[in-house]
Amino acid sequence: MTITNEQPSGTVHETSLRALTNEEFVARYGADRFTTSLLNTKSTYAVQNMATAFRRQAFSPIVSLVYDFSCVIVGPREVDYAMGAISDGLPTFIGAMTEAVRNTVEEYGYDDLREGDVLVGNDPYRIGGHVNDLCFIKPIFVDDTIVSFVAMKVHQLDFGGVTPGGFSASKRSTYEDGLVLPPMLMWSQGKAVRQTFSLLFDNTRWAELILPDLFATQTQLGFGERMILEIIDRYGLEPYLGSIRYATDASAERMAEAITELPDGDYTGSSVVDADGVDDTETYAIKVALRVRGSKIEADLSGTSRQARTGINCTFIDAKNAIGCGLSMLLSPGIAFTSGNWRNIDVVCPPGSIVSAMPPDGAVTMYFYATASLLSAVSNALADALGHRAVGGDLGRNVHNTVGVRPDGSQWSTVGAFGGEQGPWGASEVGDGENYIISILANISSLGFEPIEASVPVVALSNEAVIDSGGPGYHRGGSAMSRDSLWLTDSTHFPCPVTLKGSGGFGVNGGKAGITGAAWTFAPTVASIAERQQLLSHSAETLTSSDPIAGVLHPDTKLQDGNDGKYFYFGSRPMWDLPAGSVLRSMTNGGGGWGDPFTREEQRVLADVRNGYVSIVGAARDYGVVVVGDPATDPEGLTVDVDATVRLREQRC
Incomplete structure (x- = not known):
């Protein structure tokens, strides 16, 4: 297999990595194969250790329990900010880090950085994600020259805006979203920049949790810096930079080979987002046309719906990331994840669409709805072309946020705990889909109920697989998950289930779709937890008395009814105020099946x-x-x- 790799110097190489002689390899990368691979391993070791230590040091549960952060090593301008090493973490973060570092550093001023500086930024249109995700970038110097960057992207519990915790699909513009930081210094030559800290803490509700996390971030960035300098001191700068280029070249070559295995052709797929936070008159379609020609793919998103009127959009950076992650997973899941994964992928993404929103009206608060739906569309597009290698659709993406006040007057909040955040994956040729897992682009830890119950006034009554919900197939799709929670004080809920109109869990290779999910509330008719067990039934007798939040349901029985049901719109209320003793039930979509179910x-x-x-x-x-x-x-x-x-x-x- 021969591919063309264009290096930052403009030199074009037309020889595959396997075909290089030892002399040619050393000339290209500055060291032999063994040393170059060793340096890749050392770099990965550095970021993995950063991640492990940071999670142990963090105070915020979103970090310590959920693992909502990522660490990466990115090369300097001379290698076009190539990302060569990553920690375990969120693909939705990691795949955007090359753009995040490049955009932040170039806007701040490459030549204005000094040893000991740490840049910070969170603008979704510059770095991807949403304003809760702070990107920290530390330049690494040798002899007053930038030789690399170590970077972390970390979700913060709250970053201002109209909704505590930030998660709401009702925000209509960037001005309602929260504090936006352009590229600026968090630490200047090792010293904390007080103005930046003051700006941040004047705009967050939980500074006491975020402050220690910031210093833990600085500590781990420093650790990464020391590890990289040790590599350079021992092996030299040229081999270190060569190892970054080799890592990305190897990923690009593997990706090109995987693309070549697909027959040339045009493949189309689509998915939908139910509605935005204004009303339910508009369903948003995400359409992708994958044009495969040899070792390259063009992903054309023309025909995708306009940007939503509230914050369920994503930026172009996020769309590019979702496409690359999806293609990597489907075509070559064993490939090393670097910025080279995207080298053979071109993306056509019209501005002003739900997958390439423009400010100020195109808010991207809940960007993961658009990216998860785009990933589903990519999977759907390649289902026939992949044949037995196709993967069934998953749970979709739904997040539930709740706030309230304790008897002592202190405010409490849960983010992503009792909605449809965890649920099934689709089946594949390997076997049945998992039942209870996070969506593919998130890849964070599932938060246990005990820590939540210990910190906020809620009781988890049930968390169970729903019978006959996974898509039938030779391999069965993962089962939909139903979760009941009892709220012990008055509470305000910001539900955002927007992938329930059509099953996210489509079937492949002859498999069938999983069921569609829904969400309901039950009034506090009884007081004790023991008496609440009567609500755990999924019968019409139980659901008839419910107040549906979302889903396609029979108007009388409130059971799911995809044929003749009524769509219950999650945004029918700006927020759902529930009295103490109320029960919330959230049910995910079922995963898609793989293969003919009559052959199981x-x-x-x-x-x-x-x-x-x-x-x-x-x-x-x-x-x-x-x-x-x-x-x-x-x-x-x-x-x-x-x-x-x-x-x-x-x-x-």
């Missing part, structure tokens, strides 16, 4: 019935398997009626 082995279907993933009726209807027995009272006594199963499956044929 009878014993696997039997196990699904025994484990509560599939009902006896669903086994016969969706899989053609006749299961005999009572799963509620005698799950171990269940059996398969083999003859009846053969007849049922033959009838479908």
Whole structure:
């Protein structure tokens, strides 16, 4: 395989990495293969250690418990800010870091930086993400020359704006979103810049948690700097910079090879976002056309809906990131994740669309809705081309934010805890989809209920897989997750379930779609937690008395009804004020299935019935398997009626 790599110097190389002789490799990268690979490993070791230590030091639960941050090493201007090493973390952060560092440094002034400086910025249109995500960038000097950057992107609990915690789909402009920091110094030559700290803390509700996290950030940036300087001191600057170029070249070559395996052609896919925070009159379509030609892909987003009227948009940086992450996952999941992954991908993204919003009206508060939907559209576009390698659709993306006041007058808040944040992935040729996991672009930790219950007045009543909800297939899609929470004080909720009109969990390779999700509230008719157990049913008898927040539901029974149901709009109220004792129920979409469900082995279907993933009726209807027995009272006594199963499956044929 031969690819063309254009280096910052303008030199064009037309020889694959494997074909390089040892002499040619040293001439290109400044060291032999073993040393170059070793330096890549040392750089990755540095950022992984930064991440581990930072999570241990952090006070904010969004960092210490959720892992909502990432650490990277980026090269200097001479290598076009190539990103060569990353920590475990959020793909939605990591894939935007080359642009974030380049834009921040160039705007501030490359030649104005000094040793000990740390830049900070959070403008979504400059660095991607939303204003809660602060990007910290430390230049690394050798003999007064910048030789690299170490950078961290860290979610902050609150950064001002009209909504505590920031998560709301109702913000209509950037002016409602929160504090925006242009590129500026957080530390100047090792000394904290008081004006920057004051600006930040004058605009956040939880300074006591964020302050120690900032100093932990400085500590870890310093650790990364020391590690890189040790590498340069021992091996030299040329081999270090060569290792960054090699890491990105290797990723680019692997990606080019993976693209070449696709037949040349045009592949189209789409997904939808239900509505914005103004009203439910407009559904936003995200459309992608993937044009595969040899080792390159053009992703054309023309035809995508205009930017939403409230903050469910993303920027072009985020759109580019989602496309690259999606293609990497689908085409070559084992590829090392560097900025080279994007080298063979061109993106056409019209400004003013929901995936390339423009300020001030194109707010990007909840940018992950647009990016998750774009990733789904990319997966959908390649489903047929990939065949057995296709992956079913996942839970979509829904986030729920709640605030309230304790009896002592102190304010409490939860972010992303009791909505549809965790749920199923789609199935693949490897096996069934997982039931309870974070969406692919997030890749953060699932927050346990116990820490939340210990810090805010809420009780988790249930968190369970929904029967017959995963998309049927030879490999079953992950089951939808239903979560009930009891709120012990008056509470104000900002629900944002915007991917429920059409199943995010589409099926592939002959598999079927998962169910669509929904959200409901129940009035405080009883007081005790024990009595609340009566609400855990999913029957029409229980749901009829609910007040639906969102979903396509039967207007009377409030059960999901994708055929004749009514769409209940999450923004029908600016905020949902619930009295103490109310219960919130959130249900995700089900994951998509993979392969013909009527070929799934009878014993696997039997196990699904025994484990509560599939009902006896669903086994016969969706899989053609006749299961005999009572799963509620005698799950171990269940059996398969083999003859009846053969007849049922033959009838479908």
